[in-house]
Amino acid sequence: MHAWPASEVPALPGKGRDLRIHDTATGGRVTLAPGPVARIYVCGITPYDATHMGHAATYNAFDLVQRVWLDTKRQVHYVQNVTDVDDPLLERAIRDGIDWVGLAERETALFREDMTALRMLPPQHYIGAVEAIPGIVPLVERLRDSGAAYELDGDVYFSVDADPHFGEVSHYSTELMRHLSAERGGDPERPGKKNPLDPMLWMAAREGEPSWDGGSLGPGRPGWHIECVAIALDHLGMGFDVQGGGSDLIFPHHEMGASHAQTLTGEYPMAKAYVHAGMVALDGEKMSKSRGNLVFVSKLRKDGVDPAAVRLALLSHRYRDDWEWTDQVLQDAVERLGRWRAAVSRPDGTPADALVEELREALSDDLDTPTALAAVDRWAALQTADGGDDESAPGLVSRAVDALLGVAL
Ligand code: 5CA
Ligand code: ZN
Numbered sequence: 001m002h003a004w005p006a007s008e009v010p011a012l013p014g015k016g017r018d019l020r021i022h023d024t025a026t027g028g029r030v031t032l033a034p035g036p037v038a039r040i041y042v043c044g045i046t047p048y049d050a051t052h053m054g055h056a057a058t059y060n061a062f063d064l065v066q067r068v069w070l071d072t073k074r075q076v077h078y079v080q081n082v083t084d085v086d087d088p089l090l091e092r093a094i095r096d097g098i099d100w101v102g103l104a105e106r107e108t109a110l111f112r113e114d115m116t117a118l119r120m121l122p123p124q125h126y127i128g129a130v131e132a133i134p135g136i137v138p139l140v141e142r143l144r145d146s147g148a149a150y151e152l153d154g155d156v157y158f159s160v161d162a163d164p165h166f167g168e169v170s171h172y173s174t175e176l177m178r179h180l181s182a183e184r185g186g187d188p189e190r191p192g193k194k195n196p197l198d199p200m201l202w203m204a205a206r207e208g209e210p211s212w213d214g215g216s217l218g219p220g221r222p223g224w225h226i227e228c229v230a231i232a233l234d235h236l237g238m239g240f241d242v243q244g245g246g247s248d249l250i251f252p253h254h255e256m257g258a259s260h261a262q263t264l265t266g267e268y269p270m271a272k273a274y275v276h277a278g279m280v281a282l283d284g285e286k287m288s289k290s291r292g293n294l295v296f297v298s299k300l301r302k303d304g305v306d307p308a309a310v311r312l313a314l315l316s317h318r319y320r321d322d323w324e325w326t327d328q329v330l331q332d333a334v335e336r337l338g339r340w341r342a343a344v345s346r347p348d349g350t351p352a353d354a355l356v357e358e359l360r361e362a363l364s365d366d367l368d369t370p371t372a373l374a375a376v377d378r379w380a381a382l383q384t385a386d387g388g389d390d391e392s393a394p395g396l397v398s399r400a401v402d403a404l405l406g407v408a409l
Contacts (some may be wrong), residue, residue: 001082001131002121004112005337007408009070010399012356016071017364021242022320023273024250025164025169026259027038029366030273032241035238038069039240041232041271043249046083048092051114052294052327053314054246054280054287060311060406061277061319062244064367065121067404079235081122081228082108084130087185088290090209100210104128117407125235130225133212136222136230139264140201141215148263151262152192154204156211159227163259169274170251180251185224199256201226225256232270233261243271248286250276252405278322287325293329295325308407309334315369315405328398336377336398343380344409349393350382356400362405376401379402383393 022029032038042062045055066076083089084104088122093100113123143149148162160166172180174197181188181197190194199221199260205211211219222230232240238261243254254274261270281287282293300310313333317323355375362372379397382388398409 001108001126001128002062002128003124004116006122007116007119007406009067009121010403012071012400012403013344013353013396015073016068016360018072018264019065019068019364020366021273021275022240022366024254024276025269025274027171032273034069034074034241035076037075038066039236040065040242040244041079041228041236041240043228043245043253044080044082044088044126045111046086047104047111048089049289049294050295050296050298051108051111052287052289053168053282054117055295056114056310057248057280057314057319058244058277059115059319060118060314061367062274062362063232063406064369064404065242065244065275065318066121067406068363068367069196071404076121077236077323078121078123079125079127079232081132081231082126082128083224083227084108084128085210086129086224090176112299114301117301118297118311119408121309121406123303125231127231127235129222132227132231132234133222135234136226137202137213137215137217139226139230139233139260140217140222142264143201143260144264146219149201150194153191154218155200156202156219157190157193157198158213158223158260158263159196159200160199160256160259163263164260165268166259167255168269169258172251177251177255182382184252186252193328195251199223199252226260228253229257229260229264229270232257233264238265238267238270239272240270241272242275242329243273244275247276247278250274259283267380277319278317278354281322281324300330305330306334308409311335311405311407312337312373315373315407318370319367324360336373336409339380339384340376341409344385344398346387346394347386347391349378349390350386350388351390352379352384352393352396352400355379355397359400359404369405372405
């Protein structure tokens with residue numbers, strides 16, 4: 001699949017700091033110091049509805065990770081998937097009486113537009129589940145042939161007990177895992193499974209549902225977790241730097257994905273850091289397509305809201321926190337954007353070299369965007385109060401805010 005156009009990232013004087021980021025698996029901060037090419041996999045959308053503020057907040061967090069790396073003069077190898085066939089997508093298509101392929105294409109196209117408007121950097125490889133199927137089938141066959149997967153009435157399940165490290169991403173109790181598995185696409189109650197938590201790798205063709213050639217597995221479609229593993233291993237290999245997503249993906253998705261990959265390769269761990277963004281809520285409940293309590297990026301754009309203000313609204317919260325979207329959050333961002341734009345449009349300026357270093361320090365400190373925004377606020381206040389005679393300062397601030405925060409002033 002094609003991704004979306006990249007906005008340019010201005011180069012800044014000097015060099016940024018290595019990223020210290022919270023890793024779910026170890027429960028603490030890790031310092032990521034990759035070689036010349038940093039590798040990141042971020043779980044993409046299931047395209048059955050438009051991009052909401054929760055999605056946007058999560059993709060914003062991983063966009064910042066890349067901006068920190070770019071500022072350390074590294075290249076970034078970024079891979080993202082699109083879950084363009086899965087139960088919720090098929091169910092929505094049936095509910096609305098539309099073709100599932102058309103639904104996925106339409107919503108993916110809208111997502112690309114939203115990401116472009118928000119200045120999110122595009123992945124180099126943007127891969128749909130459907131196009132990944134030829135790579136998924138041999139992985140499932142290998143797991144089955146090695147005894148790490150088994151058949152149940154034609155479906156193929158992964159045996160979580162095959163991975164000695166199973167549980168080391170989430171560290172959740174078995175009880176919680178069972179609960180979340182049922183809630184998030186698993187089937188812990190299905191009779192005949194070796195372990196109730198075992199996730200499906202390959203689902204045999206069902207009447208009235210799309211299916212693909214599965215070689216020795218028979219016709220069917222892939223499970224959710226193996227989709228991301230196949231794409232990540234194909235394009236990044238093992239031991240990549242960051243596996244990213246929202247905190248609702250910790251279990252089962254990232255736990256199972258790590259287990260699949262580790263069992264397939266015998267290497268550990270799949271990723272150096274498992275990084276998770278908090279959940280954005282609306283009216284006290286997690287914003288979700290299934291609940292329908294949504295604020296869409298595309299709707300705000302259509303209403304004439306500046307995407308830079310939407311981005312600033314996302315940045316005003318720390319990525320790991322759960323937070324609530326309100327009109328006030330957006331209003332504050334609109335006002336802040338106005339203050340910043342007024343400040344950089346003055347011809348002379350308050351020196352900004354220290355501000356660039358403050359931004360670098362805040363972002364490398366587990367993406368501390370509230371501190372970064374406060375630093376720009378202080379500079380803008382000084383600049384508006386008396387300015388200074390540093391003519392290069394407004395341009396430097398514009399470039400820094402663009403390069404490090406993805407906001408075009
Ligand atoms: N296609 C799978 C991942 S392989 C999927 O989870 N798709 S999704 O469309 O449901 O979510 C896309 C991303 O947005 C995921 O990282 C998810 O954790 C994140 N996300 C979904 N809802 C919210 C929310 N309310 N707040 C923050 N992030 C969210
Ligand atoms: Zn995924």
